[in-house]
Amino acid sequence: MLLYPRLVFSFFLVLSVNFPIIAQGGRIPVRAENAMVSSSHYLASEAGRDIMARGGSAVDASVTTAFVLAVTLPSAGNIGGGGFLVYQSANGESTTFNFREKAPLAATKTMYLDEEGKIKDNSNHEGILAVGVPGTVAGLYKAHQKYGKLKWADLVQPAIEIAEKGFPISPEIEGFSTWLLQNKEVYPSTARIFLKDEQTALRSGDTLVQQDLAETLKRIRDKGSDGFYKGKTAGLLTDFMKAEGGIITREDLRNYEAQELDPIKGSYRGYEIISMPPPSSGGTVLIEMLNILEGFDLSKKGHNSAESLHLLTEAMRRAYADRALFLGDPDFNEAMPLEKLTSKEYAADLRQSIEPHRASVSDSANFSEAHLIYESPQTTHFSIVDPEGNAVSLTYTLEQSYGSKIVVEGAGFLLNNEMGDFNPIPGHTDTRGLIGTEPNQIEPEKRMLSSMSPTIVAKEGRPVMIIGSPGGRTIINTVLQVIVNVIDYNLNIAEAIESPRIHHQWLPDVTRFEDWGFSPDTKRIYQEMGHEIELRSVQGQAMGIYIDKESGMIFGAADSRSYDGKAAGY
Numbered sequence: 292m293l294l295y296p297r298l299v300f301s302f303f304l305v306l307s308v309n310f311p312i313i314a315q316g317g318r319i320p321v322r323a324e325n326a327m328v329s330s331s332h333y334l335a336s337e338a339g340r341d342i343m344a345r346g347g348s349a350v351d352a353s354v355t356t357a358f359v360l361a362v363t364l365p366s367a368g369n370i371g372g373g374g375f376l377v378y379q380s381a382n383g384e385s386t387t388f389n390f391r392e393k394a395p396l397a398a399t400k401t402m403y404l405d406e407e408g409k410i411k412d413n414s415n416h417e418g419i420l421a422v423g424v425p426g427t428v429a430g431l432y433k434a435h436q437k438y439g440k441l442k443w444a445d446l447v448q449p450a451i452e453i454a455e456k457g458f459p460i461s462p463e464i465e466g467f468s469t470w471l472l473q474n475k476e477v478y479p480s481t482a483r484i485f486l487k488d489e490q491t492a493l494r495s496g497d498t499l500v501q502q503d504l505a506e507t508l509k510r511i512r513d514k515g516s517d518g519f520y521k522g523k524t525a526g527l528l529t530d531f532m533k534a535e536g537g538i539i540t541r542e543d544l545r546n547y548e549a550q551e552l553d554p555i556k557g558s559y560r561g562y563e564i565i566s567m568p569p570p571s572s573g574g575t576v577l578i579e580m581l582n583i584l585e586g587f588d589l590s591k592k593g594h595n596s597a598e599s600l601h602l603l604t605e606a607m608r609r610a611y612a613d614r615a616l617f618l619g620d621p622d623f624n625e626a627m628p629l630e631k632l633t634s635k636e637y638a639a640d641l642r643q644s645i646e647p648h649r650a651s652v653s654d655s656a657n658f659s660e661a662h663l664i665y666e667s668p669q670t671t672h673f674s675i676v677d678p679e680g681n682a683v684s685l686t687y688t689l690e691q692s693y694g695s696k697i698v699v700e701g702a703g704f705l706l707n708n709e710m711g712d713f714n715p716i717p718g719h720t721d722t723r724g725l726i727g728t729e730p731n732q733i734e735p736e737k738r739m740l741s742s743m744s745p746t747i748v749a750k751e752g753r754p755v756m757i758i759g760s761p762g763g764r765t766i767i768n769t770v771l772q773v774i775v776n777v778i779d780y781n782l783n784i785a786e787a788i789e790s791p792r793i794h795h796q797w798l799p800d801v802t803r804f805e806d807w808g809f810s811p812d813t814k815r816i817y818q819e820m821g822h823e824i825e826l827r828s829v830q831g832q833a834m835g836i837y838i839d840k841e842s843g844m845i846f847g848a849a850d851s852r853s854y855d856g857k858a859a860g861y
């Protein structure tokens with residue numbers, strides 16, 4: 292995807308703050324006094340903001356924002372996928388909701404393999420067997436039951452109206468529509484929605500109406516979670532599964548439960564970090580990296596200087612190795628050393644092995660113990676703060692862009708292909724990244740490991756920054772760099788999000804740079820330290836909010852790496 296710069300202007304006065312809020316040659320955040328939503332689609336941000344203007348809580352707004360994204364951002368916004376919600380109230384109460392998809396009851400460790408033990412036709416990523424049991428509706432419903440102020444039905448309604456009335460599509464949906472036209476093995480149920488007719492793709496600016504999706508949303512509006520997991524929607528989904536050779540049954544849907552989990556917590560230079568525990572690797576790895584970096588004077592090294600990039604890389608290398616070695620679904624992996632991985636003492640030990648001007652080598656001796664699964668860059672994140680100062684950080688996904696690309700006939704929503712996040716061949720690990728280790732092998736009702744990192748940064752119990760991003764395994768590093776950009780380099784939230792980013796994930800031992808963002812000199816000095824570089828176009832689409840503690844003013848920014856992102860406040 293090309294960088295798609297879109298400037299958002301707002302006018303404001305200089306206020307007394309901890310961090311500068313005036314753009315220093317970069318972008319200017321959107322400013323609001325009461326509440327803010329920053330998401331990947333302007334209609335979703337505006338709908339979430341309007342819910343709060345009507346008295347809704349941050350969780351209410353997140354329900355609305357998520358359902359609107361399921362209509363307006365079909366590449367990742369969803370009801371057929373799963374994700375994580377991190378919540379922190381203005382008075383320091385924090386929790387998380389885990390609505391990651393699950394393997395169906397009939398899933399087996401070897402379900403994607405042929406007689407020779409090889410993966411059949413990429414079937415863990417493509418086709419009906421790649422679909423995990425969706426969690427999004429259960430997760431939103433559970434969060435609303437605990438923290439909602441407005442009626443559930445009123446929160447789902449805006450999405451229904453947009454699905455029925457339609458909205459102008461972005462070049463990104465045009466791209467999907469064109470792809471459908473060119474591909475022979477497209478599901479007719481998908482083509483019916485995302486093509487104009489059998490011969491014509493949708494064009495950017497065309498209006499997309501989704502009547503079947505509107506009807507499904509009405510059942511969810513009227514019956515809550517049961518409107519998805521039981522009754523007509525469940526019937527449409529399981530009949531479709533049966534007809535297409537899928538394995539998700541009524542029992543799978545009935546059994547699905549979202550979980551409320553304690554967040555994983557750390558600290559960084561006096562700020563509290565509240566993030567997602569396993570089955571996401573995000574919070575654990577983020578806190579481990581921040582702990583390592585806390586021992587270095589990053590601000591003195593200079594923003595995105597070769598020296599600071601070197602230190603970031605070395606922290607990434609070490610924490611991602613631990614991700615690969617230790618993390619999986621906690622319901623199936625009891626002995627994960629989370630306390631150790633997120634401790635300051637462990638970080639101090641790891642720091643000892645970092646040379647100031649020399650790259651270390653990713654130790655692949657433990658490679659057979661690693662699980663380097665492929666994760667897609669397509670996911671979406673939104674950040675919310677309500678007028679009371681309560682915050683929600685929510686990332687959810689269909690896995691790849693448009694998930695399995697399979698729309699449920701008659702129900703109008705896309706299914707995920709999240710089963711591809713499991714290790715597909717038990718015991719088989721190779722240098723191309725196919726991993727077969729135990730913690731993330733397929734088991735019925737197990738959740739696949741994720742990198743989604745919805746995070747809240749707080750000071751004295753009050754949220755000050757809400758941040759997250761899509762981007763598969765790059766997510767954790769994107770979130771890391773936005774946090775460091777604000778805390779160490781005093782960038783405002785928009786500048787912190789816009790800044791170019793890097794990604795290292797232990798193996799392969801190479802650092803990806805956004806190719807537009809770093810000077811040749813910086814890259815040369817960095818390479819002279821022994822690092823290998825690969826260029827990429829963009830990394831992530833961070834959506835963030837910063838709340839100035841002294842003035843209470845709220846600053847939001849939507850990453851211009853997204854087509855339709857917007858921070859909307861009032």
Ligand code: GLY
Pocket residue numbers: 666667670688689690691712740741742743763764
């Ligand atoms: N499917 C991407 C993730 O969960 O990290």
